[in-house]
Amino acid sequence: QVQLVQSGAEVKKPGASVKVSCKASGYTFTSFSFTWVRQAPGQGLEWMGWISPYNDRTNYAQKFQGRVTMTTDTSTETAYMELRSLRSDDTAVYYCARVVTGYYRGDYWGQGTLVTVSS
Amino acid sequence: QSVLTQPPSVSGAPGQRVTISCTGSSSNIGAAYDVHWYQQLPGAAPKLLIYGNDNRPSGVPDRFSGSKSGTSASLAITGLQAEDEADYYCQSYDSSLSAWVFGGGTKLTVL
Numbered sequence: 217q218v219q220l221v222q223s224g225a226e227v228k229k230p231g232a233s234v235k236v237s238c239k240a241s242g243y244t245f246t247s248f249s250f251t252w253v254r255q256a257p258g259q260g261l262e263w264m265g266w267i268s269p270y271n272d273r274t275n276y277a278q279k280f281q282g283r284v285t286m287t288t289d290t291s292t293e294t295a296y297m298e299l300r301s302l303r304s305d306d307t308a309v310y311y312c313a314r315v316v317t318g319y320y321r322g323d324y325w326g327q328g329t330l331v332t333v334s335s
Numbered sequence: 336q337s338v339l340t341q342p343p344s345v346s347g348a349p350g351q352r353v354t355i356s357c358t359g360s361s362s363n364i365g366a367a368y369d370v371h372w373y374q375q376l377p378g379a380a381p382k383l384l385i386y387g388n389d390n391r392p393s394g395v396p397d398r399f400s401g402s403k404s405g406t407s408a409s410l411a412i413t414g415l416q417a418e419d420e421a422d423y424y425c426q427s428y429d430s431s432l433s434a435w436v437f438g439g440g441t442k443l444t445v446l
Binding site for chain 1: 373383426
């Protein structure tokens with residue numbers, strides 16, 4: 217069965233970076249893309265960007281351009297999202313989701329990773 | 336402000352039918368991009384509930400249905416059950432932003 221398992225919670229200071237991982241299993245890794253979505257406490261869902269493990273093509277939301285990098289490692293079937301220059305308003309749960317190639321939807325989601333930014 | 340507009344909350348008694356609207360524009364829903372719906376139970380990750388406007392993934396009860404017309408879409412839930420109490424989000428793609436867009440979410444309360 218398809219599973220996306222994310223790394224554990226992180227606490228970071230303002231200005232630092234965080235890298236969240238998303239380990240995939242149960243399907244052919246390069247046949248699907250990944251998207252990353254975050255949710256601030258008590259708020260809605262916010263799309264951050266998308267990456268294809270097949271060709272490393274990415275598309276980042278304009279809000280995060282220059283501050284986010286999404287990568288994949290086909291040898292470990294893991295996707296990564298790194299966010300730099302963290303601010304307090306980056307405190308959120310970060311989700312990875314599998315994307316059916318050619319379709320703009322996440323059909324399986326990771327359990328989420330809480331990133332807390334606090335001095 | 337979210338690009339897609341949803342009511343903040345809806346409620347209904349067990350067994351009743353409720354609908355949740357999702358209003359977009361000519362650069363997303365009106366541009367023929369599909370609308371998808373996610374259910375987020377308290378403390379859990381979102382789960383795909385409806386995809387491609389009106390399709391249910393395997394395992395989703397047929398009490399849930401979706402529709403789309405013009406620049407809007409709707410999620411209908413019939414035979415409300417206590418376990419349907421959750422947040423519901425619509426999502427599409429916006430060609431002007433070249434980005435996925437979400438509604439602000441709707442909290443469903445089962446009375």
